Amino acid sequence: MTESSAAVFEPGAGDPRFWRDGAIATTVFMLLVLLLLTVDSLRVLTEGGGGNVPAYTVINQKITYEFDAASNMDKPVIGEEELLFGHRYSEAEAKAIMDKGKLVIQSRSCINCHAFFGNGAYYAPDLTKAWLDPTWEKMWMPMTQAKTKEEAMVQFLMHPDRYPTWARQMPNLNLSEEEARAVTAYLKWISSVQTNGFPAGFGRREVAR
Amino acid sequence: MNQSKKLGVQYLTASIVMMGALLLFGLLASIFYLKYGFLLGKLDFNIVKQVHINALIIACLWGFMGAIYWFLPDELGIETVGIGLARLLFWVFVAAVAVVVLVFIFVQYGSSDESGMWLVNQGRKYVEAPRWAAIGIVAVFFTLAYNIFASVAKARKVTGIMGVLMTTMVPLIAVYLIAFPAPTNMSVDLYWWWWLVHMWVEATWELIIGCILALALMKLLGTSRKVVEIWLYLEVALVLGTGILGLGHHYFWIGTPQYWLSIGGIFSALEPLPLLGMVVHAIYDAGKHQMKTHNKPAFLWLIAEAFGNFIGAGIWGFMMTLPQINLYSHGTQWTVSHGHFAFYGAYITGIIAVAYMVAQESRGIREVRGNAWKWAFAGLNIGMVGMVGALLVSGMSEAFIGRALGGSTLDGFMASQSNSWFMQGMIARTGFGVIIVASYFILAWDLATLGRRREKPSPALATS
Amino acid sequence: MNPSWLLPTAALLGIYVLCAGCYGMVYALGRLRESRRLMHAAHAFYAVQGLTTLLLVALTPLAWGWKAFLLASFLVYAVIPPLTWRQLERTHALEHES
Numbered sequence: 001m002t003e004s005s006a007a008v009f010e011p012g013a014g015d016p017r018f019w020r021d022g023a024i025a026t027t028v029f030m031l032l033v034l035l036l037l038t039v040d041s042l043r044v045l046t047e048g049g050g051g052n053v054p055a056y057t058v059i060n061q062k063i064t065y066e067f068d069a070a071s072n073m074d075k076p077v078i079g080e081e082e083l084l085f086g087h088r089y090s091e092a093e094a095k096a097i098m099d100k101g102k103l104v105i106q107s108r109s110c111i112n113c114h115a116f117f118g119n120g121a122y123y124a125p126d127l128t129k130a131w132l133d134p135t136w137e138k139m140w141m142p143m144t145q146a147k148t149k150e151e152a153m154v155q156f157l158m159h160p161d162r163y164p165t166w167a168r169q170m171p172n173l174n175l176s177e178e179e180a181r182a183v184t185a186y187l188k189w190i191s192s193v194q195t196n197g198f199p200a201g202f203g204r205r206e207v208a209r
Numbered sequence: 210m211n212q213s214k215k216l217g218v219q220y221l222t223a224s225i226v227m228m229g230a231l232l233l234f235g236l237l238a239s240i241f242y243l244k245y246g247f248l249l250g251k252l253d254f255n256i257v258k259q260v261h262i263n264a265l266i267i268a269c270l271w272g273f274m275g276a277i278y279w280f281l282p283d284e285l286g287i288e289t290v291g292i293g294l295a296r297l298l299f300w301v302f303v304a305a306v307a308v309v310v311l312v313f314i315f316v317q318y319g320s321s322d323e324s325g326m327w328l329v330n331q332g333r334k335y336v337e338a339p340r341w342a343a344i345g346i347v348a349v350f351f352t353l354a355y356n357i358f359a360s361v362a363k364a365r366k367v368t369g370i371m372g373v374l375m376t377t378m379v380p381l382i383a384v385y386l387i388a389f390p391a392p393t394n395m396s397v398d399l400y401w402w403w404w405l406v407h408m409w410v411e412a413t414w415e416l417i418i419g420c421i422l423a424l425a426l427m428k429l430l431g432t433s434r435k436v437v438e439i440w441l442y443l444e445v446a447l448v449l450g451t452g453i454l455g456l457g458h459h460y461f462w463i464g465t466p467q468y469w470l471s472i473g474g475i476f477s478a479l480e481p482l483p484l485l486g487m488v489v490h491a492i493y494d495a496g497k498h499q500m501k502t503h504n505k506p507a508f509l510w511l512i513a514e515a516f517g518n519f520i521g522a523g524i525w526g527f528m529m530t531l532p533q534i535n536l537y538s539h540g541t542q543w544t545v546s547h548g549h550f551a552f553y554g555a556y557i558t559g560i561i562a563v564a565y566m567v568a569q570e571s572r573g574i575r576e577v578r579g580n581a582w583k584w585a586f587a588g589l590n591i592g593m594v595g596m597v598g599a600l601l602v603s604g605m606s607e608a609f610i611g612r613a614l615g616g617s618t619l620d621g622f623m624a625s626q627s628n629s630w631f632m633q634g635m636i637a638r639t640g641f642g643v644i645i646v647a648s649y650f651i652l653a654w655d656l657a658t659l660g661r662r663r664e665k666p667s668p669a670l671a672t673s
Numbered sequence: 674m675n676p677s678w679l680l681p682t683a684a685l686l687g688i689y690v691l692c693a694g695c696y697g698m699v700y701a702l703g704r705l706r707e708s709r710r711l712m713h714a715a716h717a718f719y720a721v722q723g724l725t726t727l728l729l730v731a732l733t734p735l736a737w738g739w740k741a742f743l744l745a746s747f748l749v750y751a752v753i754p755p756l757t758w759r760q761l762e763r764t765h766a767l768e769h770e771s
């Protein structure tokens with residue numbers, strides 16, 4: 001086996017230029033493929049482009065996360081109207097609040113404790129589907145005495161230090177009410193992104209603490 | 210010593226010092242997992258961790274730049290062109306990094322508008338540095354590229370290694386710029402951000418360290434240029450052939466089309482193949498040359514590089530790279546385990562090897578002696594393997610309990626974090642971290658005093 | 674992936690590459706020392722990788738595409754150490770030519 005398979009290396013194998021040309025050809029080919037895939041991927045990733053990422057105005061609607069047997073993965077499902085903070089956001093308003101939410105997330109360095117789509121840090125829970133987490137209804141709404149889920153989120157985000165619940169605690173990051181609302185809207189939107197089934201079984205499984 | 214070499218020594222020294230910051234902040238970050246309310250509201254986990262991983266990026270960049278400035282005059286036979294500017298920028302760079310770190314620690318959070326991004330913190334993993342500093346880094350990269358290109362032009366000598374090195378300057382700068390705009394849409398943001406992170410660590414940097422190690426091997430072992438160049442080209446082909454589309458292993462879950470599951474899985478599963486070739490190569494060289502080297506620590510750190518790269522990137526990466534596994538392992542301490550092993554194995558080891566070579570040559574030491582390097586070598590490697598082992602235990606239990614059973618909710622997360630396997634892994638991680646930090650101080654002391662401290666002549670040398 | 678198979682599958686994948694690494698390493702040592710014993714040991718590691726492949730294919734809930742891929746890579750791993758070695762000897766022979 002050793003002798004015959006080494007024949008692959010025969011043509012000009014002792015000449016660096018042969019290897020150089022091979023390296024260039026491989027690289028150029030791979031880059032071209034990557035560029036093609038990138039064009040297609042960006043189409044799918046653009047918000048409201050009909051791909052996997054809904055328009056920002058999706059925050060006016062009900063979002064759930066359900067198992068889809070046909071594709072064998074969990075998928076977000078966009079339902080009927082369900083306003084956020086009792087307000088129907090126009091396209092421009094939705095865009096503005098998302099821009100703000102993203103900047104709050106960056107300025108407070110959220111992803112150095114949490115993760116989005118699993119990217120970030122792992123000290124605190126992943127926020128991809130945080131909007132859909134059953135604990136908002138089960139635990140935070142009673143604790144914050146808020147009437148709606150989004151109000152509970154705002155309360156928590158503004159004063160996480162008032163609600164210690166377990167072995168780790170989120171620090172108070174001095175969010176204004178406007179900032180907390182923007183983050184809440186951002187979390188609602190991001191939960192609507194179709195992520196090939198990540199995280200799997202969210203909200204449908206129970207473990208004992 | 211010529212100016213370029215002096216600058217090389219400065220950058221490498223700065224890199225080793227920065228490793229100290231990397232390790233201390235890592236150790237500090239690990240304590241947050243053990244102690245409730247640790248530094249809460251004073252210096253939060255995110256800030257500590259952010260300093261930790263930024264120190265890593267800077268330590269690597271400084272290490273590469275130090276090695277490049279050091280080897281450049283040897284390779285081209287002339288003083289590096291534009292070295293005055295480069296030496297000036299070194300101090301600017303160091304000062305800027307110091308300012309950024311102080312701002313991270315004391316200002317911590319900016320306002321949620323453009324000014325916060327420009328002045329305080331961009332809040333994007335690995336590249337948190339505020340925009341003014343990011344622009345400074347681009348300026349430093351351009352100067353580095355100018356130094357290399359202009360020197361090659363002046364020397365009228367494009368060696369194969371220089372050709373590869375010059376090529377890497379393009380992606381080094383390009384992907385950094387591409388990742389700048391940070392669009393509101395997180396999916397698009399992450400798409401480009403991964404070009405930066407993955408294309409740096411699994412493509413561009415692999416080639417830069419490849420060039421550096423090629424230059425090092427020629428010097429350390431007297432390997433011929435032709436041989437080294439053939440290997441370098443082969444490495445380029447294999448690393449980029451698998452690494453460019455290996456990018457797909459980060460495109461499983463961010464909203465990207467489903468075909469990335471197959472592409473990412475296949476190409477990243479191929480990534481260990483070139484790394485295996487390097488292991489074979491390292492053993493070949495070790496066997497044929499070991500008797501000839503006068504710098505055992507440099508040589509052993511090079512061997513550690515080949516193995517560390519294979520195990521950390523190859524084995525640890527492969528374990529979690531198939532989408533069906535990654536669905537659960539993604540974004541847990543399992544990821545952290547791989548990240549530590551791979552970065553350490555691929556880059557930190559290589560930079561330490563170069564640091565030993567430079568210490569030897571710049572101080573005219575004939576033979577590197579003493580025992581300190583042995584303790585540092587053993588301590589760092591044992592500490593690192595222990596730490597990633599502990600992280601793997603934590604990560605696997607986290608993936609199983611929090612993800613597979615718990616469905617990734619807050620409840621699932623909490624359950625995973627208080628599980629006893631997880632906690633024991635975290636405790637062990639901090640324990641090994643202490644070993645690593647202690648060994649680092651031995652390493653730093655050894656490098657600082659090599660050839661400057663009084664030493665008993667070794668009997669072997671005395672008789673020969 | 675059903676939860677109870679997650680960790681065993683990952684462990685098998687790790688062992689799979691680990692065996693490939695041991696095979697390559699021991700192979701290189703065997704060639705270096707011209708030792709038949711080591712060469713046998715190298716092939717034993719490769720055989721264990723084969724066994725791991727078999728377990729991965731037969732037992733785990735990985736999709737069939739990945740199973741085929743693992744099988745194919747297993748075959749490719751066989752030739753990496755000899756090819757690398759061969760190429761190393763060829764290129765190093767050049768050192769003495771010039």
Ligand code: HEM
Pocket residue numbers: 120121122123231232233234235236237238239258261262265544545546548549552553557638639641642643645646
């Ligand atoms: C004393 C030794 C060290 C300790 C205790 C330590 C600890 C930590 C901790 C606690 C984190 C945060 C992980 C999380 O989000 O939960 C982290 C992240 C990280 N560290 Fe370290 N670290 C150490 C050394 C190093 C070294 C030597 C390197 C590089 C060679 C490194 C590279 C990284 C990277 C890349 C991350 C981000 C990983 C990820 O999020 O996947 N660390 N480290």
Ligand code: HEM
Pocket residue numbers: 118119120334410411415458459477478480481522523526527529530535538539540541544547548549551552555
């Ligand atoms: C020198 C080479 C490498 C380095 C320095 C490296 C470093 C890293 C780091 C730091 C991360 C965490 C990124 C983050 O979330 O911030 C990561 C993730 C990852 N790496 Fe690597 N890596 C290397 C090679 C490889 C190889 C060869 C493979 C595959 C065989 C691989 C597979 C992965 C996968 C699948 C992830 C995503 C983990 C997740 O889902 O959370 N890496 N790598």
Ligand SMILES: [Fe+2]
Pocket residue numbers: 407411455456458459
């Ligand atoms: Fe990667």
